[in-house]
Amino acid sequence: MSSTPGPSHTRPSLHAVQVLGSGSAGSGAHVRSLAAGLVARGLRVTVCAPRGTGEGYAFAGSGASFAPLPTCADASAVAGIRAASLSADVVHAHGLRSGVLAALALRGRHTPLVVTWHTKVRAQGARAQVVRLMERRAARAAAVLLGASSDLVDRARRRGARDARLAPVAVPAPRPGPPDDDSLRHKARAELGAVARPLLVAVGRLEPGRGYGPLLDAARAWRELDPEPLLIVAGEGPERPWLQHRIETEALPIRLVGRRDDVPELLAAADVAILPSRWEARSLLAQEALHAGVPLVATSVGGVPDLVGDAAELVPYGDPDALSAAVTRLLDDPARRAELVTAGRAQAASWPSEDDTVAHVLSIYDELSQRGA
Incomplete structure (x- = not known):
């Protein structure tokens, strides 16, 4: 500790x-x-x-x-x-x-x-x-x-x-990482296949209640963006076959990368983190994202609003249009992303x-x- x-x-x-x-x-x-x-x-x-x-x-x-x-x-x-x-x-x-x-x-x-x-x-x-x-x-x-x-x-x-x-x-508290180094970030993004496109990250077990159905629905709209963002989903669970089938059938810009031990590194490489759950208490992903200075889009459920305050974009659960629009707005607005980074680190400092x-x-x-x- x-x-x-x-x-x-x-x-x-x-x-x-x-x-x-x-x-x-x-x-x-x-x-x-x-x-x-x-x-x-x-x-x-x-x-x-x-x-x-x-x-x-x-x-x-x-x-x-x-x-x-x-x-x-x-x-x-x-x-x-x-x-x-x-x-x-x-x-x-x-x-x-x-x-x-x-x-x-x-x-x-x-x-x-x-x-x-x-x-x-x-x-x-x-x-x-x-x-x-x-x-x-x-x-x-x-x-x-x-x-x-x-x-x-x-x-x-x-x-x-x-x-x-x-x-x-x-x-x-997050373990100390290497000093900010754009070359390390570019390397991580290259390994994920997101060199010249925005990188979105979601993390969590692939099971009912995690909101991956609405998340995949939201991803349909991102196919129209230029450049098209790539969504990385880290986690395993019983919904993986169904999710993979939808991704392939609908040609969604999503990669399921399985269970990962390098979530902090994934977040450090991301442009936006996404938490689409039906319910959360004190979401580990939300805490890691704000600590890491990554803009967060999350569902306004359970303990999430109290946890993140004004330091994230909140959307209703099960509303793929709202989720898609919130992510798209952030990708188009570097100033807003910078505001959320600053607010996120301040919010994280207030936690027990x-x-x-x-x-x-x-x-x-x-x-x-x-x-x-």
Whole structure:
């Protein structure tokens, strides 16, 4: 973690268990940052997560212990959390499934449970009822439920949470990159096939709710621009075959480049970043784009307006004409892009830091430990 650790915690022996599922990019990075910050303040931290998640986020490198959990067998996962939490002073679960599993694991114990909802699970039909029951179980079991956006806090209260609070999640500050060098940017654009054309970038899992259908609809209009922009979409998921078929059938100026570990570099090469989602809390892409000084066009949903303020062009979800027009206006207006770059960096500087986030979570742990004293 790049921030400077604060003073050691007043109870150095306090043991906090973090429970994480497969982990989106935002929640996984948050737990890695939180674990490192808590260890730096003198806590003993155990992270319970699937083995692949543990390797992907290198929790052992944060100073935390790691307890691998199975990804499919819920009963085995509950047993694993229960065993890892035997000496815990507090258990902190991240995500809906993790919250439910942790609640089951702590049945019969007095260990306080904190649950953070980073996002909401979208479901239809019979599965929607199951999700509601899971939300109710997690919300009612939590001593404190933290929501990454105000609508998640409201949702938790509707599901019966005793104590629901807003807790914006800070992601790690972007790692220092090389000095500005046009040759590096041109090289990256050449590798992507965007030497003499505008480059647009979208990042996210290829799944329903991410807004890729309207995004592809918007891209039809960009075929008429001269030069024609190229849209790069980084991510994998179940919608890839359908998206690829549409791209080829409709001759859309889009490349699906799969999962990438160099998103900061992709953004650094971009003219505009696009976030077309149906709903977001504190979008990782939006944060990375504003940190990187890349103009952002995003849907006005969930926590996005509060997150970006006036530092992005906001459009309604599911309106491809509005999305297409907003991107086209930015490509035609270098002065407006420069305004958004300046506003974006100022907005990013106003967000909670990793230290702020760790301190907030630690104050909740303190509060709960004092309740039980």
